[in-house]
Amino acid sequence: MEVTEGSVTIEVPEQSGDKRTEAVFFNPDQQLNRDLTIATLRAYRDREPRAESYFDATAASGIRGVRAAADGWAVSMADVDPEAVDLSRKNLTRNDLEGTVHYQNANAVLHDAETVFDVTDLDPFGSPIPFADAAFANTRDLVAVTATDTAPLCGAQCASGKRRYSAVPRNTEYHPEMGLRVLLSALARTAARYDVAATPILSHVSDHYVRTYLDLSHGATDANASIDALGHVYHCPECLHREADPGLTADPPGECPVCGSDQVVTAGPVWLEQTHDPGFVAAVREELDASMATADRADRLLERLAGELDVPMHFDQHRLYKRWSEPAIAMDEFIDALADAGFEASRTHYSGTTFKTTARVDEIRSAMA
Numbered sequence: 001m002e003v004t005e006g007s008v009t010i011e012v013p014e015q016s017g018d019k020r021t022e023a024v025f026f027n028p029d030q031q032l033n034r035d036l037t038i039a040t041l042r043a044y045r046d047r048e049p050r051a052e053s054y055f056d057a058t059a060a061s062g063i064r065g066v067r068a069a070a071d072g073w074a075v076s077m078a079d080v081d082p083e084a085v086d087l088s089r090k091n092l093t094r095n096d097l098e099g100t101v102h103y104q105n106a107n108a109v110l111h112d113a114e115t116v117f118d119v120t121d122l123d124p125f126g127s128p129i130p131f132a133d134a135a136f137a138n139t140r141d142l143v144a145v146t147a148t149d150t151a152p153l154c155g156a157q158c159a160s161g162k163r164r165y166s167a168v169p170r171n172t173e174y175h176p177e178m179g180l181r182v183l184l185s186a187l188a189r190t191a192a193r194y195d196v197a198a199t200p201i202l203s204h205v206s207d208h209y210v211r212t213y214l215d216l217s218h219g220a221t222d223a224n225a226s227i228d229a230l231g232h233v234y235h236c237p238e239c240l241h242r243e244a245d246p247g248l249t250a251d252p253p254g255e256c257p258v259c260g261s262d263q264v265v266t267a268g269p270v271w272l273e274q275t276h277d278p279g280f281v282a283a284v285r286e287e288l289d290a291s292m293a294t295a296d297r298a299d300r301l302l303e304r305l306a307g308e309l310d311v312p313m314h315f316d317q318h319r320l321y322k323r324w325s326e327p328a329i330a331m332d333e334f335i336d337a338l339a340d341a342g343f344e345a346s347r348t349h350y351s352g353t354t355f356k357t358t359a360r361v362d363e364i365r366s367a368m369a
Contacts, residue, residue, distance in 0.1 A: 005031060005063060006038060006291045008070050010091040012061045024084045025125065026061045032301075033123075033146060033211055035292040038067055040202055040213055041119065042287035043280060044142055051118040051141045057106035057131055058124045062088030066095055075099035076117065078106045110134035122146065127164050129186065136191040136198065139216060143198065145187060147210045153179035155267070170267040172235055174242075174313040176205040176350045181312060183210050184271035188226045197222035202284060203275040204301060204349060212275070232268030233313060236261050240323060241361045244272050244312050258362045274310050281306045301349055309346040309356040317353045320364065331355070334368070341367035 003012050003026070013023035045051055052074050056065040059077035061084070069075040069092060077099060079085050085103045092099045102109050106122075109115065111134055120139040122128040123146040135143050147153060152160035155171035155178060162168055165186040169178055184200055191198035196216055203212040217223075231246040236256035245251065252266045285302045288295045321328040328334075331347060338345035338357050345357040359367065 003028070003063070005034060005293070006067050006070065008063075008066050008091075008095045008097075010061060010063055010066055011087065011094070012063075013087075024060055024081065024087050026063065029207055030209075032206060032294040032297060033209065034064055034067060035288070035294045036202075036204075036211070036284070036298050036301075037064060037121070037144065038071055038292070039284045039287040039289075039298065040144070041068060041071060041073065043283040044119070044201075044213070046283065047280065048118075048141050053118045055106075055109070055117040055120045055139075057110070057120060057122050057135070059088045059101060060084050062091045062101070064121060064123065065099055065101075066091050066097060069097040069099045070095060073119075076102065076109070078102040078104050078109045080105055106131050107134040110138040116140055118142070119144065124148075127152070129164055129190075132187060132190045133193070136187075136196050136216070137194045141216055143187075143191075143214045143216060145183070145212050145214065147179075147183050148208065150176075150179050150205075150208055150210065153182050153210060155179075167269055168267055170233075170235055170265055172237075172242075172267075172313075173240070173316040173319040174350075174354075176210075177313050177348075178233075178267060178270070180205055180210050180212070180275060181270035181272070182267075184212060184275065185230050185269050187212070187214060188230065188271060189269075191216070192223040192227050195220045195223045197226040199226065200271070200275050201277040201280045202305075204305060206301065206349075229271055229273040230269040231272045232266055233270060234264050234266055236264050238263055239361055240315070240320065242313055246272060258360060270312070272312055276305055276308075278306050304347065304349040307346050308348050309344055309358070311356050311358060314348045314350055314354045314356045315361075315364070316351070317355060320361070324365065324368075328353075329368075337367050338364065343367065 012026040054068045054073040056077040059079040065075045065077040088101045119142045120135045121144040151157040154175035155169035198214040232250045235242045238261040239259035241258040343359040348354045
């Protein structure tokens with residue numbers, strides 16, 4: 001079947017629902033991800049004019065690479081499925097575009113001594129970790145990463161999360177942000193092994209996947225600073241208090257400072273600093289256009305991101321009111337009440353009932369009294 005996205009039309013196999021089949025995989029639900037990728041590439045090219053080459057590490061139908069080529073990037077793609085390689089080449093040709101498609105594992109392409117890419121995009125089926133070392137070792141400017149294995153990242157499958165990401169995730173009411181910060185921690189530690197600092201300039205959690213764009217800085221000093229952005233979160237499942245603690249060595253409190261519970265759990269190491277650059281988010285918004293089917297949704301997402309308070313981790317208003325055995329009030333009224341009590345607060349992009357604030361959970365309760 002034919003699919004049109006942005007300015008290109010490609011051929012993809014008929015898909016069987018949202019399950020992976022033997023056919024070359026194409027996920028129509030990822031168009032928001034792909035539209036934002038193009039807008040981000042445009043904004044990043046303005047930020048770093050030398051960036052010209054783009055590598056799609058897991059091409060499948062070639063849709064990302066074809067769209068990037070149509071936007072003026074020197075595109076390379078890779079896949080280990082010969083049908084995907086053939087389809088990607090055909091889709092470049094049918095759009096009168098040039099690009100190189102490698103019938104190789106992406107790691108082999110990245111480790112080619114004669115090849116360095118300005119931008120590498122990791123969008124595999126599942127975890128991106130198998131490609132992370134090669135990407136950070138051999139990319140000059142930007143690494144974009146999608147992770148669809150949200151259960152391990154968010155703590156729903158804790159053992160898998162530990163194994164894949166060398167971190168302890170916890171399945172809390174802020175599990176989407178837990179997944180994002182666990183992923184960023186793993187990527188930052190991977191990059192640092194190559195004396196590279198990987199700083200997130202845009203990140204979001206949408207439709208059961210995590211997506212982040214990491215600006216690269218090469219040098220041991222910057223890599224050291226990125227490791228300083230890591231730490232742990234101590235969470236009380238009794239009263240829902242949480243606090244962040246910088247450093248790679250966990251030092252959890254013996255009891256919750258709010259309710260005195262001895263059930264405090266530790267998550268980490270996680271990324272504790274900003275997950276996006278507000279200025280860059282604003283620049284990406286400017287690069288959305290009417291050819292993008294998800295432009296309106298993407299604009300709302302970016303607007304929410306730009307206003308998101310820079311503190312880990314978010315609260316879920318409905319979870320709090322359930323704990324308090326009271327009906328929830330309107331979110332705008334709720335945020336205003338926190339501001340009136342002297343605290344910073346914002347809504348977040350994770351869901352319509354989530355918010356961030358500088359208030360502790362007991363201070364939130366007092367502000368609503």
